[in-house]
Amino acid sequence: MLVEVALPLPIPRTFTYRVPGGTALPGTRVRVVFGKRKLMGWIVAPATGDGGGDPAKIRDVDALLESQPSITTDVLDLCRWLSDYYVLPLGQVLKTAVPAVLSGGVGIDAPSKTRRVLRLTRELLTLGEREEVFGRAQRQRELFELLENTGGSADAAHLVSQLGFSHVIINGLVSRGVAEIAEERVDRDPFSAMPTALHPSFTLTDAQRDAVRVLSNATRGKEGNQPILLRGVTGSGKTLVYIELLKEVVQRQGRGAIVLVPEIALTPQTVARFRAVFGDVIAVLHSALSEGERFDAWRMLREGEKRIAIGARSAVFAPVRDLGAIVIDEEHEASYKQSESPRYHARELAIIRAQLTGAVCLLGSATPALESWHNAKAGKYKLLELPVRVEGRPLPPVEVVDLRRKDANVKVAAALNPNASLSPRLVELIWDRLGKNEQTILLLNRRGYATFVQCRSCGEVWHCPNCNVSLTFHRGRKRLVCHYCLHEESPPSVCPRCMSQDISFKGVGTEQVEREVIETFPQARIARMDVDTTSAKWAHHDILGRVERGEVDILLGTQMIAKGLDFPGVTLVGVVNADVAMNLPDFRASERTFQLLTQVAGRAGRGEKGGAVIVQTSLPNHYAIKCALEHDYIGFAEREIEDRKGPRYPPHLRLSNIIISGTEERATIAEVEKAAAYVNGVIASNRWPVTLTGPAPAPIDRIRGRWRWHFLLRSESAKAMGLVLRSLQYRYEFKAGPAELRLVMDRDPVSLL
């Protein structure tokens, strides 16, 4: 039998091999001889026959690595789509769709962890039988009866170390023929030991009930197979709708489901709620899992022992059987787009996988991505809405503090501290909450102490030697740090250019706000949550746990505190500076700002006590901020969609960002110009409806010592865009020349930085 094998190499084609004596299903991993070496690959199809080459060259498959395909049919089809759309060889895609331990070429059983267990082989029903078998061997009889009471088997090491049965006793049972030592697979699941905070189950609101009805009809194929967008304001109970959908699919229909969450470490509450309802049929695909644990979770899904996978974007490849639903929570989140190859968007893959399997695809958000909203308005997605919070709780009032105003307010603050980043109004409200023993969340989307360091006398700003970005001062570490390449150096005491000692630390970061908060509210219990305080494995979990138990008065952090958290004790949210996200040179800056403000404002007032939000900004008239104040998603979306007509950006068309990087600036520019000229030629000669903008330096034009230039492709036609990218791939695939020049194709980029 001849088969097509995809190899994890940058070669966009498959190779034909022979499976000697027998057959093998697509999705099976094989080892093959390729050139001089042996590689692991996947059988992806029966051989096409015309296979583009000399039949005499076809070699035998070296070994089949598994009897059951590691890639199921629907995942294989999903990977094919990914390979085609994002212009990437199929073998490389498949490699990212299975746990890393499987791409090393080991057999499917090898990564499993086993333990030795003592297991009963014979029943001794009567007392007489027991007397006869054991005689005076009292301890052996005790061990035998212990095993009977624990279901017939027990861990051998545990019997010896914890229960005091020596090897002699165990061997005695074995030699009497009533028990045996066996290897048993261990299923590592670090979550099984974690408490599942049982959430009070609310009765559904009318809107929730309507949504659930539509969704459960959809699971029975009554609503067509469109993706469904659930727009529910913060606190409207989207999670409960997801749970009801999964109850229908998993408990009533006996099918499987996938739940995607933006970053699983940041959403422990969401995960805990699913675990509370579905218990041990859930596999949690957490980034902190070891490779072995990840493999176990994957295998249990593959074998149907677990039916729900919950995890970040890569969980879209989970080998869930008989898939009935995919839920994408916070579907607007940028983290669903992978920032390295393969640069897929998990939301798009989820929609495709749902289409392939007939599953329901549910996108949920309070602030849908404009693309999703646009699709819903155009009728491509079905739209469901949850317009009010549960139990009729109001959305919190949002108040603006204008950072530009040099009136009494700010002067008071300035008199106290010239660098004050908390306005008197915000300070006053925090005092009030401290007095009432209520909690405050403070958001600032910048970490470190000061975002740049500048000489007051000559204006020199300290930059990273490898990247074209300013260095951030971290006071705790007493270092200047580059947030792109992690370069560190000592903070200067003298300006090397003008020898002045008058050096200022500018641009407030979370570390500095933390200091200000400590000085202003000395008795408050404060927790800071950003990349610098959450590097330890379960650090997120620990910090959020303290907040949940009421051990923290003020939680301060970057955007990682803005999402999905549900703490009824939080009655005040302060946005220290709303402008940070707005000033990025990216067409999504307004959208990001609006989403961040809406999401973080939604953390306030989830309990009975209500809540308030303070937004400090120097752009109080910007529509992104104004709409966020009024909780007006639709107003924002309409205005922003209009704004993106000139120059045209998504959702009006599709983008691809082509980046060429290299260590030499001139060679990089020369190459990007060559590439752009080539693309322009291809577009013109085929009359493809695609336009090219650039080339130009990337917004951050040097990272890790590499110069970066890019150009943008715009098209309303996905097909034409695909053809252009494909021709670029062929042009560059076998490209000779200094290998240090690299080309990246980012289709539907989420950020242009």
Place this chain on the structure above:
DNA sequence: CTGTGATCAATC
């Protein structure tokens, strides 16, 4: 006339 490096084609 050999040796090192760059460039290119091929891999079932």
Place this chain on the structure above:
DNA sequence: ATTGATCACAGT
């Protein structure tokens, strides 16, 4: 990605 072939130019 990796290997082997081919070709240029440098040092002998």
